[in-house]
Amino acid sequence: MVIERRWKKWVFFYIPLTVFVLGTLFPFYWMFVTAIRPDAELYRSWRAVNNAPFWTLQPTLEHFRDLMAKTMFPQWLWNTFFIAVISTAISLACGLLAGYALARLKFPMAGALGTSIFVTYLVPPTLLFIPLADIVRDFQLGNTPWALILTYPTFLIPFSTWLLMGYFKTIPKELEECARIDGATRFGAMTRIIFPIAVPGILSAGIFAFTLSWNEFIYALIFLSSPERKTVPVGVVSELIRGDIYFWGQLMAGALLGSIPVALVYSFFVEYYVTGLTGSVKG
């Protein structure tokens, strides 16, 4: 065993790690402090006596109350949840089948197809929304949740297809060959053997897809117009910023509440998530 000098560990490990963790967590802390700070503290001058930008001595839940009662935040939360869940489900179903086919089946142009699916993922949403807006209008989906449920898969499917394809490739193909000899059809081998083994990969694809659609902003901003149809990211920004007036307390309360579901999802599945990305099956 190599005995390293202690200062090396501090300089190259603990100190950078501490800086990184503080840097990552600070915005969340700021969000939290702002959300529980009374308006009187929020809008006073920085040079005021007793100003304490990093903490507050009079925490209040007033902003949360206002957010729930005076805005349509609960409705936004529900909209976001509904859209995220359905578009994730659609994308996972497509990604599972496509990923499996690309990883396992031999067919002409399989490689080219895989690459082109990936390339579609690289088209920035800021460009793609223009033609999509046209399609959404033609199908009269504007201002309905379906405008988002059907457009989110444009980036979710390529993403989950690639993630799952990579995961399927780590599973030895003998497993399903054996299942097929044992009496399963190809489809049976896929659903009974491969999918159960791929649960970590499927979960990480699901978490990713859910997070991406939960946080999505541009499409939601463009395709939804009436306040009661909006999602959390768009609703908070468009209804709580009136011209140049920022309702900071409610904004931050909304942001905080909006990030809780995602944080919960991650913390529940973090172990699967890691194995899903590193991909490991031990027979």
Place this chain on the structure above:
Amino acid sequence: MAQVMMKDLNKKYDEVHAVKDVNLHIRDKEFIVLVGPSGCGKSTTLRMVAGLEEITAGEITIGDRVVNDLPPKDRDIAMVFQNYALYPHMTVYDNMAFGLKMRKFPKTEIAKRVGEAAEILGIQELLKRKPRQLSGGQRQRVAVGRAIVRHPQVFLFDEPLSNLDAKLRVQMRVELKRLHDRLETTAIYVTHDQVEAMTLGDRVVVMKDGWIQQVGEPLELYGRPANRFVAGFIGSPSMNFVEMTIAETNGALWADTPGIRVKVPPASAARLGPYKGQRLTLGIRPEDLRVATGSDPADYSFDTVVDVVEPLGSEILLDVKAGSNVMVARVDPTVRAKLHDKMRLSLHPERVHFFDLKTELAI
């Protein structure tokens, strides 16, 4: 229980012709081993029998059914893979029961069969474990157990012992042989290990570059190899080959090369007639060379210099040089030999093999 017939079997990938015109009749209850170096087409042949690879041309019959277009599950076969291919998310019991469940066997029958197989293989205590909690040897047993519970018509083994350590491999080899004697199910076994092939096979099929080189019982392959490849592939250390010229002196044929001059044994003389004045390959196995004594006929002896001595305990392998020819001789452990010693060796006249230089076929 069934015979397996392969008729003009061919497999072509885009550019590779992996299996070429394979014709093979595997008899009912026979244990047949396909052996050859990697890339010789043995695994591809097996996978075509299993239905995992499509057949480019030709026909495979299992029992009396042509199975070319049957999916693997309808061929009534069971396969054991090199990496065991146990389902990691199922217990040992469920692994073994999977094939029966898929075929909708009643629960009591499944329990009975799994129990029987577990007993045969001595894995009753492991039934509730997951594959990752098993050692390599135990996993191999489970994989075999999963195959035998099905009572299939044919067992297919794809290098099943290659992932085991040397000691365990020998032990499992014996168990497989015992298992086959007990179950009497037709078995096709693929390996690159010629010792496995020789010890397990009722008959052995040697393959190279997609062609069958020779089919025969183990000792037949060893004693009468059909060509130079088979001669060199079967046996360890492998047969010595020396390129020689055939010439006639005083009415007898002699094989000659700088450093070695031996008489062609009378048994081969007639067949070698047409090669008079030509070159060919002489093959002699290490154990058919011995240290010459005074009573050995001078016609079959030649002088060598010891190059390497490898004492193995029960025998000694001598790497010797005769002229520029390098040979290995397997001699008695009592022989005292040192590096650079001069040593006169004598070959066993009835066990000399001759091969055509071009076609490499045995003469």
